[in-house]
Amino acid sequence: MADHRIAIRTCGGYPGLDQSYFRVAVRPQEDNRALVSALEQVLAQARTTDPDRRNKNNSRNSRRPARVRSIMFVGTGSDVGKSVLVAALCRVLLQEGIRVAPFKAQNMSLNSYVTRDGGEMGRAQVVQAQACRLDPDVRMNPVLLKPSSDVGSQVIVHGRPVGNMRVAEYVRYKERAWQEVCRAYDELAADFDVLVLEGAGSPGEVNLKSHDIVNMRMARYAESPVLLAGDIDRGGVYASFVGHMEVMEEWERQLVAGFLVNRFRGDSSLLAAAHDYLLKRTGKPVLGVLPYIRDLGLPQEDSVSFKAGLFDKPKPDQEHVTLALIDLPHISNFTDVEPLLAEPDVDLRIIRRAEDLGYPDAVILPGSKNVINDITYLEESGLAARLRKLAARNCEIVGICGGFQMLGREIGDPLGLEGEPGSVCQGLGLLDMRTELAPEKTLTRRQGTHAPSGTPVHGYEIHHGVTRGRGEPILVFDDDTTCGLAADRVWGSYLHGIFDSDPFRRWFIDRLRREKGLEPLQGPGATYDLEPALDRLAEVFRAHVDLDEIFRLLDL
Known part of the structure; x- marks a missing residue:
């Protein structure tokens, strides 16, 4: 101010920014020249008076650290298995x-x-x-998109929602998102020796490349070699490899270090001719052929595998209970039920049509990113009528988060978060409660007790x-807050991950067994623990990938 008559206004009051950011107004050309000249003088003076400054630029505390491996x-x-491959190499x-540590710019x-600090990130x-034995950190996934319709998503940056955007609006926002991505990456890189990055979709999607912030642009920023993975189980993997290199x-081609063939069933030596062709055509080697792994035991990233029937399993060959999971159009956090798949006496059926519902021992209504749209789907498909009839027959019906809201009498949307502003949607009417969609999003970790059983539960609310x-209330948390309601055999809560608790999950299943005249399961039930699955995954990776x-x- 004294030397150049320029005032600096910091951006500490802006969401997502701090005092290290400042605003530059668009001014006439002579003003901009004065600003550039002032910056040149100030920075030159700083270099002169602080001889260690260039060394600071390479320290772990600098904003742009020296290249991390x-x-x-x-x-x-x-x-095609990118998420699993990242987890494998991390372990x-x-x-x-x-x-x-892992990193995915946009998910x-x-x-x-x-x-733990209340941020939201991809599962x-x-x-x-x-896999790294780290606490999840939103810097590992700085941008999360949660689709709320075919043409729009809720945009979450650094763990906090910044708004709902249609595709064109988000494309315009992407350059700002890119700055946040770079900031998150630099901060994370300062804390670790190696970062393992994951892309999204495909880097060959030419319609997206001009505003890419997650694939090759991210690789260039990180100065990272790239491995291109393909799913041979789908077919056409080698043509896809060649096609990607062509576009x-x-x-971008210079960054690609090689290919990984994933989910192969058979003798990998039979692929030698294809690998020779690929090397001759692209100049890039195949660095591994990973086998198809059945029952991997890790939560899925998104609904692609779920919709494709990943959860469809044969019936147990012993006495069991039957659970029906309603597949909603906007289903979210379906991984809530994954621990039930590990139980030897559970037949989990995925229901997409009213006529397939039948008479299960319990029905689970999962989370939803658009509750109002999905309750409309339940009514129009006939599933709502079937659920009411099952409730009248004393069938247990469970709602989790959005599914919990659907169990009530009505859902109000005064601000139009999911529908028209001021709209009110009728629920299933199975619980005497009303939900109003609020602008502030609840994001919190929870731990407590399931009151009817006395068993411990833990999870999170979104x-x-x-x-x-x-x-x-059916849940009492350690901070004396409560959650959930029950009426006869209908109950629900906002707690995602409630079935992760081994004692509660076993109590829930054994109660269903008793009600159908079966004795509780003899011997221990399943233990929901990802550690054995991650170690097994690492073993497979070591055996089938050129680790050297x-x-x-x-550079290790």
Whole structure:
């Protein structure tokens, strides 16, 4: 101000920014020249008076640290196994004694998680963090998109929602999101020896490349070698590899270090001719052929595998209970029921049509990103009528988060978060309660007790709704707050992950067994623990991937 008559206004009051950011107004050309000249003089003076400044630029405390070792997995499309491959390498590096963390710049998924500090991030990066034995950190997934319709999503940056955006609006917002992505990456890089990055979808989607913030642009920013993975179980994997190299620009091709063939069933030596062709055509080697792994035991990233029938399992060959999970159009956090798949006496059926519902021992209504749309779907499909009839027959009906809201009498949307502003949607009417969608999103971790059973429960809440009703709460948390309601055999709560608790899950199943005349399960039930699955995954990765080349790419 004294030397150049320029005032600096910091952005500490802006969401997502701090005092290290400042505003530059668009001024006439002579003003801009004065600003540039002033900056040149100030920075030159700083270099002169602080000889250690250039060294600080390479320290772990600088905003843009020296290049951290990194490697990136991109894919020939969605659901080719990128998330699992990242988790596998993370666990391998952890086993080697390396401080490693995962990173995905932008994730589109309705499976999300709440961190200890109340931030929201993609569930896949949570699993990858577990592979590193780290607490999940929103810096690992700085941008999360939660689709609320075919053309729009809720946009979450650094764990907090910044608004609902249609596609064109988000494309305009992306450059701002990119700055947040770079900031998150730099901060995370300062804390670890290696970052394992994951792309999204495919880097060959030419319609998206101009505003890419998650695939090759991210790899270039991180100075990261790239491995292109493809799912051979789908077919056409080698044509896809070649096609991706063809549509890439030269700088993108230079970043690609090789290919990974995923989900192969058979003798990998039979692929030698294809690999020779690929090397001759692209100049890039195949660095691994990973087998198809059945019953991996890890939560899925998004609904692609779920919709494709991943949860469809044969009936148990012993006495069991039958649970029906309603597949909602906007289903979210369907991983809530994954622990039930591990139980030997549970037949979990995925229901998409009213005529397939039948007479299960219990029905689970899962979370939803658009409750109003999904309750309309239940009514129009006939599923709502069937659920009311089952409730009248004393069938147990459970609602989790959005499913819990659907069990009430009505859902109000005064601000138009999911429908028309001021709209009111009728619920199933199975619980005496009303929900109003609120602008502030509840994001919190929970731990407490399931009151009817006395068993411990834990999990997290992610919801816009505020629910009020009559009845005794079913969950009592350690901070003396409560959640959920029950009426006869109908109950629900906002707690995602309630079935992760082994004691509660076993109580829930054994109660259903007793009600159908069966004795409780003899012997221990399942233990929901991802550690054995992650170690098994690392073992498979070590056996089928050229680790020496991976370590060379990482300068290890």
